[in-house]
Every structure is written in structure tokens, then in C-alpha cells.
Amino acid sequence: MVDADQTFVIVGAGLAGAKAAETLRAEGFTGRVILIGDERDHPYERPPLSKGFLLGKEERDSVFVHPAAWYAEHDIELHLGQPVVQLDRNTRTVALGDGTALRYDKLLLATGAEPRRLDIPGTGLAGVHHLRRLAHAERLRGVLASLGRDNGHLVIAGAGWIGLEVAAAARSYGAEVTVVEPEPTPLHTVLGPELGGVFAGLHREHGVRFRFGTRLTEITGQDGMVLAVRTDDGEEHPCHDVLAAIGAAPRTGLAEAAGLTVVDRAHGGGIAVDASLRTSDPDIFAAGDCAAADNPLLGTRLRVEHWANALNGGPTAARAMLGHQIAYDRVPYFFTDQYDLGMEFSGHAAPGSYDQVVCRGDVGKRQFIAFWLADGRVQAAMNVNVWDVTDQLQRLIGSRRTVDPERLADPAVPLTSFLE
Structure with missing residues (x-):
């Protein structure tokens, strides 16, 4: 039974938005949950679009976050194929393209990103x-x-x-x-x-x-x-x-027009949020590709465009909307599969932020782990065709411990020894 006294609105019906809605219900929120997306499809995951689905190995239905019936079963009000054209912080409303105005008590912006366009002649051609x-x-x-x-x-x-x-x-x-x-x-x-x-x-x-x-x-x-x-x-x-x-550009137009703080593009862009994914307005949150969050674990502000960020950021924002004391402090993670190469990458090592790259394993055979170090601390790690090490690598990055590069490069030295 929905209690209409409180309304939480989520703008953006992608993975972050869908997982936020799921989390609100899982945490016992009984108010209205309204999920708005400008695509007509139900929320789906994006990695298959350039991986299994594009390769013809996965069917269309496999990409969706939940079955279509799940939303009604959990009292999630879906507005699909509807862009939000205005956010009014004074009246606490969002306006849809069809003129509908929806009031919110808490608002989550999960507007994602859009592909950057080529600024050259001929981009209007078919193909x-x-x-x-x-x-x-x-x-x-x-x-x-x-x-x-x-x-x-x-x-x-x-x-x-x-x-x-x-x-x-x-x-x-x-x-x-x-x-x-x-x-x-x-x-x-x-x-x-x-x-x-x-x-x-x-x-x-x-x-x-x-x-x-x-x-x-x-x-x-x-x-x-x-x-x-x-x-x-x-x-x-x-x-x-x-x-x-x-590349892709964060969709921040709605936030900018509403006067929310936005990070300069030269520094990655995105809607500026604190460690709990709260924007400069205490009743508005942002998660996923559009959010540039203070990461207390890494001690820097990051905007991450990958699947894991949407998967985990949406639930964190939902709990923060409910008043939980929570910090989004995960180590960034993404993966790729190309031909016979499988890779997982953890952490963040921007150009100029590291002073050494150390590899253990056989780079020539594409079976190795690479580590990006700054002052002896692991900033990021990439495992290529080496499996079941992600948890250890993420713990090592999060520990901020100083390591011996020679021992790190030696496959005979267990990764767990750097965590003891």
C-alpha cells in the first residue's frame, strides 16, 4: 500500500535509476516512487550493447534490469518516452515534455551521458x-x-x-x-x-x-x-x-538550468555531489554517469561512466535519500571482453597521477596483472586473462599501503601478502 504523503522522483530510467527504485522499496519506503525515462524501453543495462548483444550472443530481453511487470508489482510509477524539460527547485517540481508537472520530496538525477558528436562535414549521411x-x-x-x-x-x-x-x-x-x-x-x-x-x-x-x-x-x-x-x-x-x-558527455543540462553546482568539463564534468551523492541542493541527489562524486576512499572527485558505478551508485543514493548516513566509497571497476582477451580494471590512475607501472605475469601472452603506482601505493590495477583476483586488488588499492614494486611484480609472491 503506497503512502502518498511522500514522493520520491527519479529522473533517468537506466541502471542507476532502476536500482535506486528497487532499493527504496527494499528498504521499506512506502511513499510514491516515480521513475522517468526519455526512452520508451524499460530500464536496461548498457554493457551488452557493445558486448554480447552486439555480437549476437545475447537476446534483446536479456538486457533489461527487471521484467516489465516488476515495476507495477512494486508500485513503481513509470513514465517512459518522457523527457524532463524543467526542474523547479522553488516549487519542488519537474515538468515532463507533455506538460505534466510532478512534485517531489526527494529527487534523484540519474540522467546518464550522451555520445559526443563529430564536428565535421558529413555527419548527417546515412551510415x-x-x-x-x-x-x-x-x-x-x-x-x-x-x-x-x-x-x-x-x-x-x-x-x-x-x-x-x-x-x-x-x-x-x-x-x-x-x-x-x-x-x-x-x-x-x-x-x-x-x-x-x-x-x-x-x-x-x-x-x-x-x-x-x-x-x-x-x-x-x-x-x-x-x-x-x-x-x-x-x-x-x-x-x-x-x-x-x-567519448560521452554527462547530461547535466537540467541540473545547470536549475542552478545546481556542476563540475567544469576540463575536470571531467558532471553534477557535483558529496560522498553521500547529495548535490548542492539538500533534497536532490545524483548518481551514475552524470554524477561527479567525492570519493572518500580515494580522496578525490571522480565521474565514472561504467556499469558498476550505476549498479552501486543508484542504491547508495536511494539510501541517502532515506536519511541513512552513508558514503559512496567504492573502488571504481569496469571490464571488457575482446576476442580471447578478458580484462577487469579497478581503481583510478589519471595521466600524470602515477610514477610507475609494474606488471606481474606474461604481458606478451596477455596473461598478467598491471599495477599503476604513485609513491609506492597502488592507484589502479588491471588483470588480463587472470581471474578471481578483483577483490584482492580492490582491497590493495583501498588500503593505501606502500608496496615493494619488485615483490609486486613477482608472481610467486601471493597478492594476499600485501594485505597482511
């Missing part, structure tokens, strides 16, 4: 793609299958996680792939020059062509269809389709 939403993945899956059948060619702008995962999927279908990246290695701003080459070698072995140190300047076409791309080194690359995978 230019982005990958962020389920509809994008459905379309791209068909495109990759068609390219594979017809020996077609895909150009990907950006060698980040999405770009590389789509490259691997495209090659699995048999499509030709060229990746254009302005940095000297893939994942340069994440893994640095030390380990980006591991992924370059992996993809080259599977037939992917890289053009490092260059960027797209134009997409050319005929009759509205893509024919080629041009790069700033003067080259032209014939192709049939183009994927823009140059």
Missing part, C-alpha cells in the same frame, strides 16, 4: 552511427552483419573502450575495420603509453587497421550514403559506415 542506446545497438548489429556478408568496411573514430569493443564485434562478423585515433595508442588516456600497445597488438592480430596520430576531417558520400572518410594527414579511406566513438 554514420553512435552507440549509446538499445536502439543504436539494434541498428548497429544489423549493419555489422551486413558488412560481414558483403565484405564491407567500417571506420571507427576513437580507440576507447566502445571503439575497440565494436571493432572486435565487427571483425567477428567479418567486416573490414579501420580505427582512427589522434593519440599514439589505443586507450591512451586510460592505460597510458605503457599498456595501450597490448590492445593495439591484439586488434592487429585480428585484422584491424589503425591510423594513430590522426583524426577525421570529413565524411564524404553520394546520394546520402557514406563513401569514404578523410583524415588530417591528407589520406582518404573508402568505407560504407562510420562509428563515432569519441
Whole structure:
């Protein structure tokens, strides 16, 4: 039985929003819970969009957070296909695109992020793609299958996680792939020059062509269809389709218009929140891709765009909305699967923040653990085709202990010895 005296509104029906709604009910909240999403699909998880679903290994229904009937069964009021166009903090209301106004007692912004657009001629041609939403993945899956059948060619702008995962999927279908990246290695701003080459070698072995140190300047076409791309080194690359995978921008427009504090883009962007995911308005919280949170464990403000952040951030925000004394102090985590390489990454090591990279295992065979160290403390760790070590790695990062790099590099020294 819903008690209408209190209304909690969640803007953003992705993983963070859905898990927040689930947590509110699990914690015994009996007020109204309203979940608003601008997509018509029920809340879903995004990793399969560039992994199993895109590869054709997972069915569409497997991506959803809950069965469709779950929301009504738990008295969650769903407003799908409805953007929120205004947040009025004075009246404590949000306005939907159809003119509906909804009052809140507590509000959670889980608005996510949107793909950055290429600012070059030709982006309006058919055959230019982005990958962020389920509809994008459905379309791209068909495109990759068609390219594979017809020996077609895909150009990907950006060698980040999405770009590389789509490259691997495209090659699995048999499509030709060229990746254009302005940095000297893939994942340069994440893994640095030390380990980006591991992924370059992996993809080259599977037939992917890289053009490092260059960027797209134009997409050319005929009759509205893509024919080629041009790069700033003067080259032209014939192709049939183009994927823009140059990163994502947090969706902060609603928060900015309402006067909430937002982090400058140069520092990662996002809605500024404290350790309990509370914004500059005490009754408004933010979680997921759109939130830049003070992490008390790492001692810095971070905006993290990965699955685990939405999975865990939504429930933390929900408990904070209920008045629990709680801090979001998890070690950041994400994973990828490309060809026969499986990888998990824990922690945060921004360029310039570390002074040493230490590896244990066989990098050449792509079976190793890499550690990013600053002043002898592990800032981040990446396990490649080495399993069941994530908990130990996260504990090591969280401990902030000084370690001996030589012992850390020695596979004969148990990881648990650094935690004793």
C-alpha cells in the first residue's frame, strides 16, 4: 500500500535509476516512487550493447534490469518516452515534455551521458552511427552483419573502450575495420603509453587497421550514403559506415538550468555531489554517469561512466535519500571482453597521477596483472586473462599501503601478502 504523503522522483530510467527504485522499496519506503525515462524501453543495462548483444550472443530481453511487470508489482510509477524539460527547485517540481508537472520530496538525477558528436562535414549521411542506446545497438548489429556478408568496411573514430569493443564485434562478423585515433595508442588516456600497445597488438592480430596520430576531417558520400572518410594527414579511406566513438558527455543540462553546482568539463564534468551523492541542493541527489562524486576512499572527485558505478551508485543514493548516513566509497571497476582477451580494471590512475607501472605475469601472452603506482601505493590495477583476483586488488588499492614494486611484480609472491 503506497503512502502518498511522500514522493520520491527519479529522473533517468537506466541502471542507476532502476536500482535506486528497487532499493527504496527494499528498504521499506512506502511513499510514491516515480521513475522517468526519455526512452520508451524499460530500464536496461548498457554493457551488452557493445558486448554480447552486439555480437549476437545475447537476446534483446536479456538486457533489461527487471521484467516489465516488476515495476507495477512494486508500485513503481513509470513514465517512459518522457523527457524532463524543467526542474523547479522553488516549487519542488519537474515538468515532463507533455506538460505534466510532478512534485517531489526527494529527487534523484540519474540522467546518464550522451555520445559526443563529430564536428565535421558529413555527419548527417546515412551510415554514420553512435552507440549509446538499445536502439543504436539494434541498428548497429544489423549493419555489422551486413558488412560481414558483403565484405564491407567500417571506420571507427576513437580507440576507447566502445571503439575497440565494436571493432572486435565487427571483425567477428567479418567486416573490414579501420580505427582512427589522434593519440599514439589505443586507450591512451586510460592505460597510458605503457599498456595501450597490448590492445593495439591484439586488434592487429585480428585484422584491424589503425591510423594513430590522426583524426577525421570529413565524411564524404553520394546520394546520402557514406563513401569514404578523410583524415588530417591528407589520406582518404573508402568505407560504407562510420562509428563515432569519441567519448560521452554527462547530461547535466537540467541540473545547470536549475542552478545546481556542476563540475567544469576540463575536470571531467558532471553534477557535483558529496560522498553521500547529495548535490548542492539538500533534497536532490545524483548518481551514475552524470554524477561527479567525492570519493572518500580515494580522496578525490571522480565521474565514472561504467556499469558498476550505476549498479552501486543508484542504491547508495536511494539510501541517502532515506536519511541513512552513508558514503559512496567504492573502488571504481569496469571490464571488457575482446576476442580471447578478458580484462577487469579497478581503481583510478589519471595521466600524470602515477610514477610507475609494474606488471606481474606474461604481458606478451596477455596473461598478467598491471599495477599503476604513485609513491609506492597502488592507484589502479588491471588483470588480463587472470581471474578471481578483483577483490584482492580492490582491497590493495583501498588500503593505501606502500608496496615493494619488485615483490609486486613477482608472481610467486601471493597478492594476499600485501594485505597482511
